[in-house]
Amino acid sequence: MNTVKMTQAKPNRRKTSPVERYHHGDLKTALIEAADRILAEHGVAGFSLREAARRAGVSPAAPAHHFGSAAGLLSEVAILGFEELAHCLDVDPAAGTPTQRMRMQGVGYVRFALTYPGRFHLMFRHDLLSPDHAALQAAGDRTLMQLEQTIRAMRSLPPQQPLDASARAELLAAWSMVHGFAHLALDGKLAQLHADAPSSDLLSEVLPKMLENRWPDA
Incomplete structure (x- = not known):
């Protein structure tokens, strides 16, 4: 008796292109998020457009198409940095005297840098950012x-x-003090003066004392 081998037809699943996987406008966001993650993991030196495209699941040409260049994409990440830094500097006017609020802002500045070192190092690298990016200038x-x-x-x-x-x-003195402190902390240059001090101690003890010496209560 002849038998017939039955095979189940496979559904016709058309492969979608990477761009089709994103709704309108989401692709730019995906590329910005990919670039931000690269900076967080590997710093500015480890960034490349090709890697950002790979993580976003698009062709290597896609970032340049949407942002014009690496500087255009990195400028968008820098804007995220300035927006988050602004949030860290947002101190309630009722939280204390202006001098006390200045010290709180100083701690907030360094806390941002230690939390987002990739963004922090990028935000002031004008050689890597678009010089005529109006939104970036406004955020700064x-x-x-x-x-x-x-x-x-x-x-x-x-x-x-x-x-x-x-x-x-x-x-300028306020900005320079906390900006320099942040760089020293990130580069491990404070170890000679504060050996084995964790970031929490730098923010809760070392930096507040330094700021209080510079801006004491009246």
Whole structure:
């Protein structure tokens, strides 16, 4: 008796292209998130457009198509950095005196750097970012303005009054102190003075004492 071998027909599953897996607008977000993860894992030196495209599941040409260049994509990640830094600098005006708020902002600045070292190292690398990126410039200006507002409060300067030379120097001193401290902490250069001090101690003890010495309570 002849037997017939029955085979089940396989469904016709058309392979979708990587771009088809994203809704409109999501591809740019996926590439930005991929670049951000690369920076978090490997730093600025480990970034490449090809790796960002691979992680996003698109062709190597896709990042350049959407952002123009590596600088365009990295500028978008830098914007994320400035937005998060602005959040870390956002101190409730009722939290203390202007001097106390300045010290809180200093701790917030360094906390951001230690939490997001990839973003932090990128945000100030102008050689890697688009020089004419308006949104990036605006994000940086908004972040610096938060420190400026605290300086104004410390000196009782109205919002419309330009900062004089002394106030600008105070702003630069505040920024330079916490920015330099963050770099030293990330590079492990504080070990000689504070051996084996974890990041939590740097933020809760070492840095607050340094800031209090610079801006003591009246």
